[in-house]
Amino acid sequence: MDALDGQARREAILARLGGTHTPVSAAALARELGVSRQIIVGDVALLRAGGHPISATPRGYLTERAPGTARTLACVHPPEGMGAELYAIVDAGCEVVDVIVEHPLYGQLTGALRLRSRYDVGQFLEQVAANEARPLSDLTDGIHLHTIRAFEPAALDRAAQALRALGYLLEEGTGPEAR
Template identity: 55%
Template sequence: MNAVARRERLMELLEKADGAVSATALAHTLSVSRQIIVGDIALLRAAGERITATPRGYVLDRSAAGELRTVACRHTTPEDMANELNIMVDNGCTVVNVIVDHRVYGQLVGQLDLSSRYDVSVFIQKVVEHGAKPLSDLTGGIHLHTLRCPDESAYRRVTEALQEAGILLT
């Protein structure tokens, strides 16, 4: 299969996927190396394809329905991070990303795409396994999350629950 046909097949696989697909899984399916997939994704993005890299793999941005809202949070423990994310997904919102404002690099964004407790648990497990620090460690725990909420009431439930948990930055 030539490179053009491989990229077309790659897009088909992403379009049919129910969730994120890892570069390793795509490489296995297309019988190429993971690095070839990473390069193909970069070229597809440069060509205008809306592919997002998440902790679980690549997804197509299908511009899901819902209101995009931002919440400002502060936490300092891994337990608070898990609690914060679970509050958001338990109230029906998808945690699209995390954003910190770094003194040197400016705005840093980490794509999350978390919609369920399962997604949160997989994310937290990866953080632990890799000894990763949350982006919010760079800013004393202060960070933003972009949420995709089905409606205004879901957003209000999230902010009220984060306020009760002492995580919402006000």
């Protein structure tokens, strides 16, 4: 593809992201549009600053769509419980939209996840292992929030019940001080 001017390239990025429900990496967009990955990163930053709802996930960019019903769950578990937690949520029929922690210096830190299936969770956990990354919840003694989304409210209840069964749902009397 011939290189596009900046505005045409940003319109192409929006069209590409709007036409898929799966993440598209900056490298893939760069190949498709004949520019460097850094140009794409800059274009996406400009689009986001202009009000376009684009999320950066560990697997690439997505445009924000909010079908279904969302709920925020407070969770607590050791780092080795992350896989069981994420699998429990997607197995209940929910998407793990993000993870949120409250940092004493920076305030709320949010990491976009957009995990919708066991495959997505497996890919995410492989990236964690390959990068020797620690979860955001390490900053808060395992306490964190997840926004979860589902088409049916019963799936949200199933996810909460699954986390409760694992001992990972943070409820009154279940926090680190109660352990």
